[in-house]
Amino acid sequence: MIRTVMSCEAGGCLALYVPDADAGADVLERAARRLGWRRRTTYTHTCPACAAGRGPVLERGTCPVCAGLTADLPDGATCHYCQTITPHPDN
Structure with missing residues (x-):
């Protein structure tokens, strides 16, 4: 299956935005x-981490926004780069 994704074009940045479902380029752009x-x-695009001066993303992980490395903190999985917090599941 081929999926549409977005990558950061800042120097040396490994950030990717992969939408949850297959979407056309216009839907991908609005969501991103x-x-x-x-x-x-x-x-070309710039990821939230590079746009805020916290990039480039150097290690890939599970961040849903930039695919950067995350750390499990009390509030949820927090991205080292774009600072997105993904809440822990309720189970």
């Missing part, structure tokens, strides 16, 4: 913008 991704040019 809501999460903090910025358009650099027509075909």
